[in-house]
Amino acid sequence: MNKNELFRAFDGVEDDILERSEIAAPRRKAPALQRWAALAACLALAAGLVGAAFAAEAKEYGEAAAFFDENGLSTEGLSRADVKAVYRDITTQRFSYDKTAQVIERAVPGWEIDQRQPTPEELAELWNSKDPAASPFAPLDYRFEYVEKLDEKLGFQVFDRCYLSHYKDGELVWRAQFDQFCVTDWAPVSGGTAVWGETYTWSSEQTSVPWVARVDESGNILWQKPVGHGFRHEYVSQVVDNGDGTWAVVSRGDFEYLCLSQYDTDGNELSFHKTEAGRFGIWNVVRLGDGYLAQLGNSATGETARLVKLDREGNLLDTFTYQGEDCNYVITDMIEFGGRVYLSAYAVPKQVDGGGRHEIADILDYLFDKGVMEISSEELTPLVRDNYTAVLLLCGPEGGAPETFWSVKGSLGGKLAVNDAGELIWDVESVADTFFSPMTSSFSIGGTCQVFRYTFDASGALLGQEDTGETTAYRR
Secondary structure, three states: OOHHHOOEOOOOOOOOOOOOOOOOOOOOOOOHHHHHHHHHHHHHHHHHHHHHHHHHHHHHHHHHHHHHHHOOOOOOOOOHHHHHHHHHHHHOOOOOOOOHHHHHHHHOOEEEOOOOOOOHHHHHHHHHOOOOOOOOOOOEEEEEEEEEEEEOOOOEEEEEEEEEEEEEOOEEEEEEEEOOOEEEEEEEEOOEEEEEEEOOOOOOOOOEOEEEEEEEOOOOEEEEEEOOOOOOEEEEEEEEEOOOOOEEEEEEEOOOEEEEEEEOOOOOEEEEEEEEOOOOEEEEEEEEOOEEEEEEEEOOOOEEEEEEEEOOOOOEEEEEEOEOOOEEEEEEEEEEEOOEEEEEEEEEEOOOOOOOOOOOHHHHHHHHHOOOOOOOHHHHHHHHHOOOEEEEEEEOOOOOOEEEEEEEEOEEEEEEEEOOOOOEEEEEEEEEEEEEOOOOOOOOEEEEEEEEEEEEOOOOOEEEEEEEEEEEEEEO
């Protein structure tokens, strides 16, 4: 993927709707002499306006051309009207003119990383593996255990307690027990780990209350408390370390609201704000300057690249959608590093008719049109590899616009993390082998991906790459 094939950024920026009203004044017929005099005056005025218009047009074009030059934008293939339109589109932050994306794409430098394909020996090893999705311990890892007990009144198993264990280099560091709420996720923060979850519910009639806990570096639970805001159903999506000892807790209220709360180091709520977000789940949140960037998604519609920009209090500032002219983007992870936001994603061609298989519909149509019910991995894998390109987007701290990108063909963008050396690591899942399973309800194409790891410094420069020896399962 080269920089001219990257994407249309900001296609989904939502503009304010301006209401305009116009009042028509009553008219009466003017005498002939008055009409001729008025016409002569209008002609004279028009001549003056034409001259003024030419001067105004030249001035605006000069400003637009200077803006293009200052920001390294190319005017190739653009008319004077296009240059002015793109200039107005960018400076007013609308990003709705159809040629703006073309200009931005040409201005964003990008690099493609060559990645070797698996050898026949590696493919054979993957194919014969009893558990191809199994991976060894990561350098920094957590493990979760869930324990049930029999509720004699209800007559079935219910939540009893759960454990969160922290490992480093495969060695157990600590193990913490939670019995007041069921843990759903966690994240490393300064001085320990943020843990969150919700009260266990066995009936849809019951309310669910979110909980947050702070665990120190030795596994001691410093505090754990409910953080609900009166919704019938509320769950915590992400806890973000603000870097000053406070946390931003992002939650979803009644499947309609995006909520952002600020908490101090003792778990006391400092502020709360809710924003109506529609039928979108909150998939990821990272710091962006003095605020936050949140990824919203809807698996049912296949929309996965909608980003919203929030200020420190949780007010909605902007909305962005990453979308290419001929491809869609799936954002898989986000991280703040070195003053920038990094987005791990992958691109897939826009499908003729998604039909619930938004990524592989065209491949399935191709196979079904040929009446194929069985196909070898040697034939299917190249089709699947050609369908994916992993992309790492580097975005500045002031907005969602990418400054540059890295891409890897035949792969999916994976997890982002910062290693012990303070370097960014990007895991890329390279499609290694596949199989066709048209009668399986949960997926139609399965397979295995090899995990390659790329390391970057604080400036975003690529330092190196390695084959981790790890694998992940592919199911679509």
